[in-house]
Amino acid sequence: MRGKTVLITGGAGFIGSNLARSLSDSNRVIVLDNLSTGTLANLAGVDVKFIKGNVLNKALVERVCKQVDYVFHLAAMTSVVQSVEEPERCYKLNLLATLSILDSCVKHGIKKFVFTSSAAVYGNSPKLPKREDMLPMPISPYAASKLGVExxxxxxxxxxxxxxxxxxxxxxxxxxxxxxxxxxxxxxxFMQAALSNKPLIIYGDGTQTRDFVYVVDVVDALQRAATARVNGVFNIATGNATPIQRLAKLVIKLTGSKSSIKHLPRREGDVRASRASIAKAKRLLGWKPKIGLEQGLGYTIEWFKTKA
Ligand SMILES: NC(=O)c1ccc[n+]([C@@H]2O[C@H](COP(=O)([O-])OP(=O)(O)OC[C@H]3O[C@@H](n4cnc5c(N)ncnc54)[C@H](O)[C@@H]3O)[C@@H](O)[C@H]2O)c1
Structure with missing residues (x-):
């Protein structure tokens, strides 16, 4: 994407600031963020117009959408646990605020609305790999709010x-x-613990698996999503399941840490196994992940060391 004006809600957060960094090279980027979990430090040295504000503020969203070609909507309550504790707040922010943004997008003829949904929509269905045409089984307000937006x-x-x-x-x-x-x-x-030689905490026996994807690959997927001539819902992952025990050992090895691994009881609601099919994104977005787990962990360790 080049020469466009884009809005990134939640652009001071983890994924949003990486997206802003990438898009700002050749586009005009507006970030709307209330800094509830994001920070301005994430945007240090990035050429963006920063607006400190809440996506619940309809008039503000409307004013900003008037000026842009594309909307990347990332601002959200991102914690599943918090969404269980504060369901109403979660639905207000993750679902209702998004409906106002969608209205503004229609009103101002936005070229594309790109949304970060979540693997959480699959819930505890035991079938693997997760495919987009499976019946979603959300088990938290967070997951239900993401599915509602879809x-x-x-x-x-x-x-x-x-x-x-x-x-x-x-x-x-x-x-x-x-x-x-x-x-x-x-x-x-794990990075923070390993780099300070503190124990890495695993909830349960560590055989539970996750499909980890490097943020630069996610940023690439977000940009392809904006420009691809297709509408729909796509998994973004690697298609590889990593057991948490293996991840912990890998982080200890790659950081050269003296940390031990400590097991605590399994947390209620933790999904046992997670792995995606990414065939649809490959086929229709022309996207595939480029960074393997060890390589991505290496880059992440380097970054954490600069923060230490
Ligand atoms: N990190 C992951 O593994 C992951 C996985 C699946 C989906 N997602 C989704 O990706 C998006 C970004 O997640 P992240 O990991 O970068 O989280 P993050 O917490 O780092 O970023 C969220 C950003 O939204 C901002 N924000 C929150 N409420 C706001 C409000 N009311 N108004 C304006 N800004 C607000 C926060 O300040 C923060 O900068 C979220 O929608 C999240 O649900 C993340």
Whole structure:
């Protein structure tokens, strides 16, 4: 994408700031973020117009959408645990605010609405790999809100011809992922622990698996989603299942850490196994992941070391 004006909601967060960094080279980027979990440090040295504001502010969203060609909507309550504790807040932010953004997109003839959905929509269905045509089984307000937006996009496309892509993103890792709160991604937590020689905590026996995808590959998928002449829902992952025990050992090896691995009881609601089929994204978005787990962990370790 070149010479366009794009809005990134949540652009000061982990994935959003990596996207802003990439798009700002050849596009005008507007970031709308209330800095609730994101930081301005994530955007240091990136040429963007930053607006500190809430996506729940309809008038503001409307004003910004008027100026842009594409909308990447990433701002959200991102924690499953928090969504269980505060379901109403979750639906308000993740679903209702998104409906207003969709209205503004229709009103101002946005070329494409790109949304970060989540692997969480598959819930606990035991079937692997997860394919987009499976029946979703959301088991948290977070997952239900993401699925609600997917369905709303289908309706806006049907009624108003709004072009959209929803990416069901699996477990993302890489530079600028914040390890500091209880909800943070496991890789950022392992990195932080390993680099300070503290124990790596695994909930359960560690045989549970996740499909980890490097943030630069996700950024590539978001950009292809915007420009591909296709609407729909796509898995974004690698198609590889990594057991958490193996991940912990790999992080310890690659960091040269003296950390041990400590097991705590399994957490209620934790999915046992996760692995995606990425055939649809390959076929219709022309996308495939380029960074393998060891390589991506290497880049991430380098970044964490600069922060230490
Ligand atoms: N990280 C992952 O593994 C993963 C996996 C699947 C889906 N996703 C989705 O990708 C998106 C980005 O996730 P992330 O990991 O970068 O999280 P993040 O918390 O780093 O980024 C979210 C950003 O949204 C901003 N934000 C939150 N509420 C806002 C509001 N009301 N108004 C304006 N800005 C607001 C935050 O300040 C933050 O900068 C989210 O929609 C998340 O659900 C992430």
């Amino acid at each position: 369905h709303a996009c289908i309706v806006y496309n049907y009624l108003y011809r709004l072009n959209f892509v929803c990416l069901r993103v699996f477990n993302v890792y890489g530079p600028r992922q914040d390890p500091s709160n209880q909800y943070s991604g496991v890789i950022s937590k």
